Amino acid sequence: MLARSRLPAALPLRRLLSTKAIPPPKLFDYATVTSHIHVSDAISAVEAAFGALARGKVDVPFPMHIGIDETASAGPGDCHIKGGYVSGESTWTVKLACVSFYKNVADGLPPGGGIFVVMNAKNGAPLAVIQENRFLTDVRTGAAGGISVKYLTKPTDKTVGFIGTGAIAKSMARATAAVRPGFTGFAYGADAEMAQSFCDEMRAELGCEFTAVGSAEELCASAKVVFTQTPGSATVLERSMLQPGSTVIASGSDQPTKQELPVDLLANCKYVCDLVGQVSKVGELRSALAAGAMTEADVYAELGQVVNGDKPGREGDEIIVCDLTGTGAQDAAIGQVAWEKLSKL
Missing domain, CATH: 3.40.50.720 (NAD(P)-binding Rossmann-like Domain)
Incomplete structure (x- = not known):
């Protein structure tokens, strides 16, 4: 696992106060994602990520699971939250994958959804919110x-x-x-x-x-x-x-x-x-x-x-x-x- 960064002790407080606004992230909808991303695009990048993972060059927290119990106003369903950063890359990602919302079928909807949040690894700003509804999960x-x-x-x-x-x-x-x-x-x-x-x-x-x-x-x-x-x-x-x-x-x-x-x-x-x-x-x-x-x-x-x-x-x-x-x-x-x-x- 990668070492955690620490704030330099001597950094003046005034340096921490922002003077510019962070631009809003770009939003990409499902149709855009599915029409431009393919499995063949991902193989070399995922292969390199596996290699980096084995060398200890990826920070990967254990996945989080949120269970949505069935009530009058919710569920049943599950949300899996994963993410990571590959050392040296310009972005890092957090993903929410929602599955097993089987009641959606009665409404003509798929049984879940999902988003990727892609972050700027240099300044911590959000770059994109990608509505992928598990498509990117299936691709990777x-x-x-x-x-x-x-x-x-x-x-x-x-x-x-x-x-x-x-x-x-x-x-x-x-x-x-x-x-x-x-x-x-x-x-x-x-x-x-x-x-x-x-x-x-x-x-x-x-x-x-x-x-x-x-x-x-x-x-x-x-x-x-x-x-x-x-x-x-x-x-x-x-x-x-x-x-x-x-x-x-x-x-x-x-x-x-x-x-x-x-x-x-x-x-x-x-x-x-x-x-x-x-x-x-x-x-x-x-x-x-x-x-x-x-x-x-x-x-x-x-x-x-x-x-x-x-x-x-x-x-x-x-x-x-x-x-x-x-x-x-x-x-x-x-x-x-x-x-x-x-x-x-």
Whole structure:
């Protein structure tokens, strides 16, 4: 973690009194954001942020969670607050991601929203308020998935499966296409119609063949790279389903109530994660720790260590699990990318 700055003791009080007004931040609406920012824009920045995180060059506080209980005037819903600063960058970011407001559906609204607040790292002034409604979160999550494919799979692994076929799955598919073009996709979800729609959309957009399958077992038998991005607390596959040399990239767990992968898989794989201190509390590792099947010492590496070359990624036919809970480093990176692009409009 970066050292905290301190006010010089000899600084006269009159120097602290402002003589100029800070300009108001720019506001970018959802339509502007979604039409100008793409997953491919984010991969290199997020990759660099993971590397900086592993070197201790990112200040990332632990995420804050605000639960909105269901009453006559509110909820139910959740708000996740993350942020960070990558040393040397010109901005830092704080993000509010609001999810699980399922009553919105009855009003024709999405089940949540969100904003990024991008700050000037030189003078502390707000530069932008970006209404992204979780779009940038999905983009930076997808970028992390693409980076995982780049470092944790063989270049010849071109069969890719998606368990869960919502917005994050689409972002993962787009990022995979950026680092592994021409892959063959498979999809499985509890809603078969939604899974088929995902395949049709991704096939048209990415130019890759996609097939909807009838079970997680069928998907794992077809794909060497398996993405899981589901919102529930039930595991979505079994260790016995996986082929030798498979890579599982899990991004559904971001709260202590969630779990996508069985403990016996976690305890018998090369386990990589985005941030040990975070996955131990809200990621897949949490369940393995609670069961006594793993300790934090059993974590093979953080993704940034692999990016930096401190630890090798894919070495042979081992099973690799990459646990992505989403870090403030990624938010800082995509915030910088978004500001650089949107501020020029």
